[in-house]
Amino acid sequence: MNFLNNFTTESIASGIVIIILMIFRIISTKLVRKFAKSTHIIENRTNLVIKYIHLLINILAAIALIFIWGVSSKEIISGITSVATVIGVAGVVMIAQWSILSNITAGVLLFFSFPFKIGDIIQILDKDFPIVGEIEDIGAFHVTIKNKEGEQVIYPNNLFFQKGVSILPNLHEEKEFTD
Known part of the structure; x- marks a missing residue:
């Protein structure tokens, strides 16, 4: 109970962020499904784009929670620097990740531009x-x-x-x- 007394504002703000997260996830899912249905896009592609959008929303919510709970910018920068150092050391892995990211991004663009479909x-x-x-x-x-x-x-x-x-x-x- 002492925790809630000391961190009431942060707890309420975290609850609001979680509620907003759920609302954004529901709305984005409905919008993508509506778009997919109107353009006759295949279910697998629709689910893939929904996963990407949910991942982005989750990352934004995590960033919001980090700021709500008062993680200092110095700690965030040191964390990012540590991750960048590990990625920099693993240069070969980074090249492979770039290829994967470019293919995923192209997959999302193919979904939304919809130049062709299965069977073409x-x-x-x-x-x-x-x-x-x-x-x-x-x-x-x-x-x-x-x-x-x-x-x-x-x-x-x-x-x-x-x-x-x-x-x-x-x-x-x-x-x-x-x-």
Whole structure:
């Protein structure tokens, strides 16, 4: 009980931040699902974007709680410096993380720009390694394409923003069957 008497303001502010966190999570989920439903976006992609948005909201709430509970800026800076030092020492790991982050970011951009969908036939305009095939899956890190020979080609999301992509007419679209 002594804790609540000493930290009443911080406790109330923390409760408000947690309530706001839950409200933002619910609202963002509903908005993304509404957008996905209106544009006929696949459920997997919708869930992925919701996870990213929830992560961002959680990070912002954690930062707010840090400031509410009075962590000094000197402690925050020393923590950030320690993390930056560890990341700097692990340079090779950092390069791998950059690739992962760029693919995740590209996956989110592909979700919102929605240039193609599963089932579309695309041609990646690369003079050295042109790829023509049907999109089988669009994930957080890569797109799975099935080429004419039946091979699965895994293509990183970030390369879609570096190469030209043509959406070809689908000759196998479902047509109404008449007898």
